[in-house]
Amino acid sequence: xxxxxxxxxxxxxxxxxxxxxxxxxxxxxxxxxxxxxxxxxxxxxxxxxxxxxxxxxxxxxxxxxxxxxxxxxxxxxxxxxxxxxxxxxxxxxxxxxxxxxxxxxxxxxxxx
Amino acid sequence: xxxxxxxxxxxxxxxxxxxxxxxxxxxxxxxxxxxxxxxxxxxxxxxxxxxxxxxxxxxxxxxxxxxxxxxxxxxxxxxxxxxxxxxxxxxxxxxxxxxxxxxxxxxxxxx
Numbered sequence: 001x002x003x004x005x006x007x008x009x010x011x012x013x014x015x016x017x018x019x020x021x022x023x024x025x026x027x028x029x030x031x032x033x034x035x036x037x038x039x040x041x042x043x044x045x046x047x048x049x050x051x052x053x054x055x056x057x058x059x060x061x062x063x064x065x066x067x068x069x070x071x072x073x074x075x076x077x078x079x080x081x082x083x084x085x086x087x088x089x090x091x092x093x094x095x096x097x098x099x100x101x102x103x104x105x106x107x108x109x110x111x112x
Numbered sequence: 113x114x115x116x117x118x119x120x121x122x123x124x125x126x127x128x129x130x131x132x133x134x135x136x137x138x139x140x141x142x143x144x145x146x147x148x149x150x151x152x153x154x155x156x157x158x159x160x161x162x163x164x165x166x167x168x169x170x171x172x173x174x175x176x177x178x179x180x181x182x183x184x185x186x187x188x189x190x191x192x193x194x195x196x197x198x199x200x201x202x203x204x205x206x207x208x209x210x211x212x213x214x215x216x217x218x219x220x221x222x223x
Contacts, residue, residue, distance in 0.1 A: 042215035103155040
């Protein structure tokens with residue numbers, strides 16, 4: 001059953017902690033993306049990767065880090081440097097770096 | 113000018129009516145356009161894409177593209193309460209880069 005999985009669904013973090021959000025896809029897509037969604041803000045691009053072992057910053061990369069060691073996986077780390085991390089985080093993938101993107105179910109992060 | 117603009121709504125239509133959602137974009141070089149539907153608390157799902165000027169129909173959905181005027185619209189015929197969601201328009205940036213999403217239009221279909 002092909003798709004994109006994200007875990008956990010809900011995540012709670014204390015201030016000053018780093019947390020890592022998981023994103024896995026078995027669609028054999030080359031490109032993967034991380035977005036952040038806040039109420040009324042739409043989707044904002046954090047990082048994207050068009051090929052293994054390469055990634056680029058998006059519009060709001062500060063306070064985040066990623067890795068792309070495997071085609072199937074694109075984890076996002078929210079560091080303590082991110083001042084307002086409470087948001088809905090969405091991972092997406094596409095066949096190549098252009099064209100339609102398909103989304104995972106999302107992770108809702110709350111900072112306590 | 114923002115890259116992709118949508119009226120945030122809410123747009124309220126009665127059940128059975130046609131819902132019309134509009135999106136304007138700034139990059140004249142854009143070649144492809146995508147519509148996503150997002151239910152509250154869920155992730156976006158792709159419902160339509162269009163590359164050529166004119167209309168593209170898929171069931172109750174019709175996407176309309178006018179490159180000269182730089183707008184793309186989504187029509188939903190015979191609207192149902194289950195169509196109540198936020199609809200996001202997405203356009204690629206120039207070059208081989210990810211999509212830019214509008215903030216979305218919230219549609220409410222009243223039974």
